[in-house]
Amino acid sequence: MKFTYLKNVTTLQLNQNKCSGCGMCLEVCPQQVFSMNGNLSAIVDRDACLECGACAKNCPRQAISVRQGVGCAYAVLVDKFNLKGQCCGDTCCSLEDYRKES
Ligand code: SF4
Ligand code: SF4
Numbered sequence: 001m002k003f004t005y006l007k008n009v010t011t012l013q014l015n016q017n018k019c020s021g022c023g024m025c026l027e028v029c030p031q032q033v034f035s036m037n038g039n040l041s042a043i044v045d046r047d048a049c050l051e052c053g054a055c056a057k058n059c060p061r062q063a064i065s066v067r068q069g070v071g072c073a074y075a076v077l078v079d080k081f082n083l084k085g086q087c088c089g090d091t092c093c094s095l096e097d098y099r100k101e102s
Contacts, residue, residue, distance in 0.1 A: 002031060002032065006047075007047050008047070010046055010047065010049040010051055010066070010086065011065075011066050011067035011069075012033070012043065012046060012049045012051070012055075012064070012065075012066045013053060013064065013065045013066070014034075014041060014043050014063060014064050015063045015064075015065075016018070016025045016040050016041070016042070016063070018061045018062060018063035018065075019040045019061060019063045020040050020056060020061050020063075021036070021039040021040050022029060022061075023029060023036065023058060024055075024058050024059060024060065025041050025055040025058070025059055026041065026064060027058075028054040028055055029055050030050070030052065031045065031048040031049060031050060031051050032048065032050070033045050033046065033048050034055070037082070041063070046062070048068070051066050051067060051068060052068070053066055053068035054068070056068075
């Protein structure tokens with residue numbers, strides 16, 4: 001299932017001038033936001049971005065920026081993939097809080 005998000009609000013930015021075309025962002029993005037355009041990554045579904053930060057964190061060229069902190073999105077991913085106890089972000093939210101509210 002691909003989540004959708006509010007339109008035109010994501011802070012996701014990609015600087016293709018820094019991109020090496022390694023494809024890491026395509027691998028880590030749970031929302032298929034990126035695609036390869038020739039030898040460079042391109043944003044193809046910006047509004048699907050959940051601002052989880054995985055792409056920016058794993059880009060070896062610092063070509064991607066996104067304002068992390070959408071705790072509910074992270075909690076949904078943790079819950080969906082049963083990743084409790086694993087954290088890839090710097091701004092962890094409380095999964096217990098998410099569960100109480102849902
Ligand atoms: S991870 Fe960074 S360098 Fe690699 S393809 Fe994506 S934007 Fe380009
Ligand atoms: S922040 Fe997360 S959802 Fe958004 S493009 Fe990056 S990896 Fe995909």
